[in-house]
Amino acid sequence: MRPLEVAASIGRTRRDFLREAAGVALGTAVLRSPFARAASIAKNKKVIVITFGGGARDQETFAPEGQENVPNMLRDLIPRSTFFTQVVNRGILGHYVATASLATGAYETINNFASLPPENPTIFEYYRKDLKRPSSDTWVVAPSNGFNRIGESSHRSYGLGLGARVILPKHLLAAAMSSGHTDYQHLLRDNYETPYFTPELSGREFELQQLETLLKLSVDDFKGHARTLSSPDELSLYIARQLMRQVAPSLLWITMHDIDIAHAGTYSLYVEGIRRTDRLCAEMLKIIESEPEYAGKTTLLILPDFGRDADDDPGGNGFQHHRTGDPLSRTTWLMAIGPGIREGVVYDRAVDSTDLVPTIGSVLGFTAQFSQGRPIKEIV
Amino acid sequence: MLPSDLKPEHFTSYPPRARALASEYVATLHDLPLSFVSGLLRQVIDCDYNFPAERKALERELKNLAGLSADQRAQWIQPFASITLSSKLERFDWVNSPAQFVEQLSAHLWTTHQLDAFRTAATNYADRLHSAVPPEQPIVPRLGIAIIGQGVDSYSTPLFRKLRPHGAYFSHVNPENGLNVLLDVVADRARKHPGDYLHWYVDGGQAAEHDAAVTSLSYAQLEPVRTALLQKMHSEIEKPGMGPEMLRTFMAQLRPSDLGVSTSVDAILGRFQVRVLTEGSGTQIFSTSFAQWAAREALRRAEPLSLLARFAPRQRQKPMSELLAPSADRPELDPVGSLVDADIGAYYNWINQQRLPGADKSAFLAWFEGHNVAVLIGPTVPRGTVSDAPTDMKQLLSWIV
Numbered sequence: 001m002r003p004l005e006v007a008a009s010i011g012r013t014r015r016d017f018l019r020e021a022a023g024v025a026l027g028t029a030v031l032r033s034p035f036a037r038a039a040s041i042a043k044n045k046k047v048i049v050i051t052f053g054g055g056a057r058d059q060e061t062f063a064p065e066g067q068e069n070v071p072n073m074l075r076d077l078i079p080r081s082t083f084f085t086q087v088v089n090r091g092i093l094g095h096y097v098a099t100a101s102l103a104t105g106a107y108e109t110i111n112n113f114a115s116l117p118p119e120n121p122t123i124f125e126y127y128r129k130d131l132k133r134p135s136s137d138t139w140v141v142a143p144s145n146g147f148n149r150i151g152e153s154s155h156r157s158y159g160l161g162l163g164a165r166v167i168l169p170k171h172l173l174a175a176a177m178s179s180g181h182t183d184y185q186h187l188l189r190d191n192y193e194t195p196y197f198t199p200e201l202s203g204r205e206f207e208l209q210q211l212e213t214l215l216k217l218s219v220d221d222f223k224g225h226a227r228t229l230s231s232p233d234e235l236s237l238y239i240a241r242q243l244m245r246q247v248a249p250s251l252l253w254i255t256m257h258d259i260d261i262a263h264a265g266t267y268s269l270y271v272e273g274i275r276r277t278d279r280l281c282a283e284m285l286k287i288i289e290s291e292p293e294y295a296g297k298t299t300l301l302i303l304p305d306f307g308r309d310a311d312d313d314p315g316g317n318g319f320q321h322h323r324t325g326d327p328l329s330r331t332t333w334l335m336a337i338g339p340g341i342r343e344g345v346v347y348d349r350a351v352d353s354t355d356l357v358p359t360i361g362s363v364l365g366f367t368a369q370f371s372q373g374r375p376i377k378e379i380v
Numbered sequence: 381m382l383p384s385d386l387k388p389e390h391f392t393s394y395p396p397r398a399r400a401l402a403s404e405y406v407a408t409l410h411d412l413p414l415s416f417v418s419g420l421l422r423q424v425i426d427c428d429y430n431f432p433a434e435r436k437a438l439e440r441e442l443k444n445l446a447g448l449s450a451d452q453r454a455q456w457i458q459p460f461a462s463i464t465l466s467s468k469l470e471r472f473d474w475v476n477s478p479a480q481f482v483e484q485l486s487a488h489l490w491t492t493h494q495l496d497a498f499r500t501a502a503t504n505y506a507d508r509l510h511s512a513v514p515p516e517q518p519i520v521p522r523l524g525i526a527i528i529g530q531g532v533d534s535y536s537t538p539l540f541r542k543l544r545p546h547g548a549y550f551s552h553v554n555p556e557n558g559l560n561v562l563l564d565v566v567a568d569r570a571r572k573h574p575g576d577y578l579h580w581y582v583d584g585g586q587a588a589e590h591d592a593a594v595t596s597l598s599y600a601q602l603e604p605v606r607t608a609l610l611q612k613m614h615s616e617i618e619k620p621g622m623g624p625e626m627l628r629t630f631m632a633q634l635r636p637s638d639l640g641v642s643t644s645v646d647a648i649l650g651r652f653q654v655r656v657l658t659e660g661s662g663t664q665i666f667s668t669s670f671a672q673w674a675a676r677e678a679l680r681r682a683e684p685l686s687l688l689a690r691f692a693p694r695q696r697q698k699p700m701s702e703l704l705a706p707s708a709d710r711p712e713l714d715p716v717g718s719l720v721d722a723d724i725g726a727y728y729n730w731i732n733q734q735r736l737p738g739a740d741k742s743a744f745l746a747w748f749e750g751h752n753v754a755v756l757i758g759p760t761v762p763r764g765t766v767s768d769a770p771t772d773m774k775q776l777l778s779w780i781v
Contacts, residue, residue, distance in 0.1 A: 065541075090493070092490040092491065093490075094490075107493075109491040109492075113623055113624040113625060114623070261697070263661050263662065264661065264662035264665065264666055264669060265660070265661060265662035265663070265666060265668070265669030265672060265673065265721075266662065266666050266668060266669060266694070266697070266717070266721050267720055267721050267723075267724040267725075268714075268716075268717035268718070268720035268721050269697050269717065271720070272717075311727070311728070311731060312731060314735055315499070317672075317673070317676065317728070318724070318728055318731075319724070320661065320662075321661070324499070325490070325495045325496060325499065326499075
């Protein structure tokens, strides 16, 4: 089977599965109702993006054998979403550079492991510049130090002062913890490919004292709550919820990363990461619906940054890495939920991962002029 | 420098056998593009420490390339010649550091969106090579064995779900003496079909007593090496400017003597052990990753006739709440999580065995250690079948060996 055929077959598998298991309809069979859409659009729109990461394969998520790992999305989210079965990432499959590409709508070529800003303008810069929004209106909650430059590009027409504010919860926690703890360094684990590496911070990362001033959270409360959590992604969701309550940004980007433990070669921990992320995505939807600033006016977009290598690709080692660039590692999915977005609909046509930024641009009213993608017409 | 500039004296830093091989084929290397030659030299420079199977395959490949006419060679290699490289790559010391070059080449291919073209070129070349120089068939059908679930008393979730469609599932296997029976069959094959590195036993824990004719390595045996490696990794990352790629390069350059591995008895195996720990992600920390990766690399490189991989409990991954709690206890084990890891590891062992010549005649057995369930795969075993009939390990083996 040729790569494109493989990709198409992946999409078909997802669509058939979703249609049977969740009772959703095929997108091409659903007629659009402009009246319903107009009535449901609220003022003061907000967008939350969750990257379902880092890197999850089809067979552990929406393929029939993966359904046991995503029960919350299947039960609570899929019936309310427009779902795209084929989102193709044609760029570099490293988590930082791929997330940066998602955030710019252009395939970035920066060093995945260096502390560098994206070269193309980010979604946050487009939004803030076009709509004249303050920095407090755009936030990124990201795994740790490696993502600290994701909020603002080096682009000469945008860049400095126009980016998002970035919170690195693990970094924040490390700063809050007393020194000398034996397992302290584990908290700063940035990526599971090189688990002992922690890059130096340089950028406009969130400062510890802002916990209290912005998030209304004492260091002791923060530490106390962290002790009840089981993973860095749970900490990210906790911080995101505080942000939503205290700052209510219009554009919030949350990068999940627990799943990337797969690099250690432990399948059970990889699947556990997927199940946790599935639960956290469902929790985010509940948070959106329970927060007055977000309920009824928020578009939630969930997508993996990319997949992982296929079991039968001799160049890889199955789920462990994303190094081959094979069709499975490049083909993922996208879920969109919110006012004006059709519910329970599946689209099988291929979209590009760079389409995300221009799509959000159409929702929020900015132009992503340097993006390589196009708005996804079924969402906007 | 480009491949056309190569001379025998460029290989003076190579180990003896590698130097001789590269010099013998230097004229052939002249005609090859750098994106191809670097991969070839990466294999050549290591050939003194290659297993017999991979050394023979390399020599056959070089001989084939040398035997092609200039036109034929150009045709074979043309897709690689179409890959554009940067001047920085061309200036790199790719003769003496081909592995590091290939890492940089990989980053270049990703960045310049040429990875797919390179993949296609490599796949087509491999297909062509297999047609022109068919791989040697094994002298007897291969046998793979995976033993999983050590230390798990009970587990209700179905096992071997990915293997079952390819063979028969047995639910009433008498587990008595199962490990010894399986080790004995490997030893028996080693005696009947002797050869260097043809019969392997990989253990993710403490190795059980086994025949000396079998090549073996275990996670427990390598504990001092793992400790030494982790210490070196920690000290390296403390150095200013150290990044992940530099750390990877550092690890790739480690030699057995750097980690206290003796090579006086077996330099090839010593080098292999170090490679498993320095190149395998997670192998230094999790015993299940070690067992899977060691088995994979043994299959890929040594092409053994028999390989028994026994998975053992790995250390438990601590949740964040425990990482924050002050405790210096030794890591606990996670037998059930390890069983899940090993279940997919057994599947990967089978896939990797099936990539080798003679796959249509190969046999595979996976067993939940100490329990009644096993899967048997082989040319005479009906696929996707289930047997509830009482049986034992010897009977299972009699159907495939």
